[in-house]
Amino acid sequence: MKFGAVIFPTDYSIQPVELARALEERGHESVWLAEHSHIPKSRESDYPGGGELPKQYYDTYDPFLTLTAMAAVTENLKLGTGITLVIERDPIMLAKEVSTLDQISNGRVLLGIGGGWNREEMSNHGTDPSRRWKLLRERIEAMKAIWTQDEAEYHGEFVDFDPIYQWPKPVQKPHPPILLGNAGEGALRRTVAYCDGWIPIGGRTNVEERMVELNRLAREAGRDPIPVTLFGTRPAPEAVEEAVAMGVDRCIFNIPAAPSGEVMPLLDKQAELIEQFS
Numbered sequence: 001m002k003f004g005a006v007i008f009p010t011d012y013s014i015q016p017v018e019l020a021r022a023l024e025e026r027g028h029e030s031v032w033l034a035e036h037s038h039i040p041k042s043r044e045s046d047y048p049g050g051g052e053l054p055k056q057y058y059d060t061y062d063p064f065l066t067l068t069a070m071a072a073v074t075e076n077l078k079l080g081t082g083i084t085l086v087i088e089r090d091p092i093m094l095a096k097e098v099s100t101l102d103q104i105s106n107g108r109v110l111l112g113i114g115g116g117w118n119r120e121e122m123s124n125h126g127t128d129p130s131r132r133w134k135l136l137r138e139r140i141e142a143m144k145a146i147w148t149q150d151e152a153e154y155h156g157e158f159v160d161f162d163p164i165y166q167w168p169k170p171v172q173k174p175h176p177p178i179l180l181g182n183a184g185e186g187a188l189r190r191t192v193a194y195c196d197g198w199i200p201i202g203g204r205t206n207v208e209e210r211m212v213e214l215n216r217l218a219r220e221a222g223r224d225p226i227p228v229t230l231f232g233t234r235p236a237p238e239a240v241e242e243a244v245a246m247g248v249d250r251c252i253f254n255i256p257a258a259p260s261g262e263v264m265p266l267l268d269k270q271a272e273l274i275e276q277f278s
Helices: 016-025 063-072 091-104 119-124 129-148 187-194 207-220 237-246 260-277
Strands: 002-007 030-033 078-085 109-114 152-155 160-164 178-180 250-254
Touching: 002 016, 002 078, 002 260, 016 030, 016 063, 016 260, 030 063, 030 109, 030 250, 063 078, 063 091, 091 109, 091 129, 109 129, 119 129, 129 152, 129 187, 178 187, 187 207, 207 237, 237 250, 237 260
Parallel strands: 002 030, 002 250, 030 078, 078 109, 109 178
Antiparallel strands: 152 160
């Protein structure tokens, strides 16, 4: 079992460099950063967690700039996005950002991706919410071409470019792992079709049942079992034991967007669990 932590980094929470060092010192395998480019004033999209949208959603840092700072002060901590809103990013630029971070960190990037839930936000980026999943797939396929081909080209409905050159290529071959953060109806088929792992959020779906289905779909596609990274794992022995029994590959604990004095005791408790299960 591997363990990590996810946070919305903000200007009022523990600073990224301090957090990265603390996680690595305490045995965490990975850190994961959320992403929202902005939050529209209109609140027509319901928050999936229920209730009012937490303040941290409005205030979160850019994940790739933040992960670059974290990479500079660590040696082994894996650098994850939880999740990158690919439907709001240009794929050629995103391919460059990911491969650059993978080079700077010597191959430590974990690219969590998703289609998002805030329809007003994605619409401001020119994305039709009803077609975001096809757009996401094309952008991922285009980035894979850029990462793996010296002369990359892609021709789809939404992404279309003739041969291009782009370096650096990622350290990880053929590219950093791509993990889908999605629990909707088509989530498992999308994961099998173009991703390397699945990220469910504990409590929002029946993870155990859906892992059985995920592995069935993987077998039918001629793939090995697909690793599962469980976000929102409760930092308690019984919760980790349940994840182990299900065959989860990685447990991710939530870290509040709070100052160091509040976060550090939580990390110490997590470290005790990591030591117990490692």
